[in-house]
Amino acid sequence: MTQPAVTVVIPAYNAADDVETCLAGVLAQDYPDFEVIVVDDASSDKTPEVVRAHERVRLVRNVTNLGPAGARNRGVAESRGELLVFLDSDSIVDDTQWLARHAGVHAAGGAAVVGGGIRGVGRGPVARADSYCHWVTNIPHGAPTVITADRRPFGRVTRHLVTNNMSLRRSTFDRIGPLDTRFRTGEDVDFCERALQLGIPLRLEPAIVVGHRDRERLSDFVRCFFEFGKDRIPLRQKNRSRLAWLMPKGLLSSIAMALPLTVSLWLQTTVMWWRHDKRVVASAPLILLAYVAMSAGMISFCYDGCSQRRVPRSA
Numbered sequence: 263m264t265q266p267a268v269t270v271v272i273p274a275y276n277a278a279d280d281v282e283t284c285l286a287g288v289l290a291q292d293y294p295d296f297e298v299i300v301v302d303d304a305s306s307d308k309t310p311e312v313v314r315a316h317e318r319v320r321l322v323r324n325v326t327n328l329g330p331a332g333a334r335n336r337g338v339a340e341s342r343g344e345l346l347v348f349l350d351s352d353s354i355v356d357d358t359q360w361l362a363r364h365a366g367v368h369a370a371g372g373a374a375v376v377g378g379g380i381r382g383v384g385r386g387p388v389a390r391a392d393s394y395c396h397w398v399t400n401i402p403h404g405a406p407t408v409i410t411a412d413r414r415p416f417g418r419v420t421r422h423l424v425t426n427n428m429s430l431r432r433s434t435f436d437r438i439g440p441l442d443t444r445f446r447t448g449e450d451v452d453f454c455e456r457a458l459q460l461g462i463p464l465r466l467e468p469a470i471v472v473g474h475r476d477r478e479r480l481s482d483f484v485r486c487f488f489e490f491g492k493d494r495i496p497l498r499q500k501n502r503s504r505l506a507w508l509m510p511k512g513l514l515s516s517i518a519m520a521l522p523l524t525v526s527l528w529l530q531t532t533v534m535w536w537r538h539d540k541r542v543v544a545s546a547p548l549i550l551l552a553y554v555a556m557s558a559g560m561i562s563f564c565y566d567g568c569s570q571r572r573v574p575r576s577a
Contacts, residue, residue: 268296269343273333275303277351287355301333331441331449350426354473363470364429373434377423378470391548392476398531402471403538409464422454427472448493487552491559520557527553
């Protein structure tokens with residue numbers, strides 16, 4: 263069977279300290295036909311110089327910062343591969359069969375969005391908590407899982423996969439449409455929701471693993487979840503979530519919902535990881551802090567004027 267040509271798209275912003283390790287792992291792949299495109303998202307450091315040192319890597323530069331969604335869209339527009347694989351610039355690929363595993367999943371079935379497992383490699387308690395919170399959708403343990411529009415496996419916190427270590431056919435990407443650049447965070451939530459609405463399943467393959475350098479500073483950790491909270495309401499509004507009625511419509515309702523939402527997400531995340539990694543208990547206080555920050559972001563969104571900042575619903 264002929265293996266499809268693959269394009270690995272790596273968005274990079276001020277990633278000079280990380281992208282070298284990322285590229286080394288990708289370029290070591292035992293796969294016959296693949297290209298690597300790094301989209302420099304208007305970095306102010308030496309990211310372009312680091313990338314240019316690799317002749318097999320194509321560098322595409324954005325004049326202005328478009329955010330993760332815009333950078334990935336640019337990479338797709340420049341690609342030639344039949345199969346697209348998205349990877350973050352601070353990821354670590356230490357499996358030379360990584361691309362072959364992604365291609366093998368697509369060869370075995372129809373159109374799908376495939377996500378692999380993600381293993382946090384940061385140091386310290388904050389990095390461990392960041393890993394538990396961010397990769398609860400892509401836990402690198404267990405059996406493959408399929409999510410459809412009418413089926414979400416019991417216990418999952420959300421029904422999406424992250425764009426890091428994600429693959430899909432170019433034809434599937436074109437059918438779903440580009441990542442929504444109006445979201446600086448959570449663009450993967452929107453992308454996966456649109457896929458499900460089109461009847462395209464999400465498939466988690468935990469054995470296709472990459473490492474990821476997670477946030478080690480508490481301020482970065484809290485800020486990230488605060489910003490995600492600010493995008494959470496418009497994400498639900500845009501995609502007509504079946505739970506949209508639970509989303510707060512104003513400041514008072516957002517405050518009233520903050521506590522139950524925080525506790526619910528905290529418990530779900532802890533239970534999901536507990537099945538595979540009992541050490542999650544030690545990170546429970548920081549996981550709780552993350553969801554407190556996210557709820558604070560939702561309150562901030564409503565305070566700033568929910569009605570003025572809503573994102574138009576999809577047609």
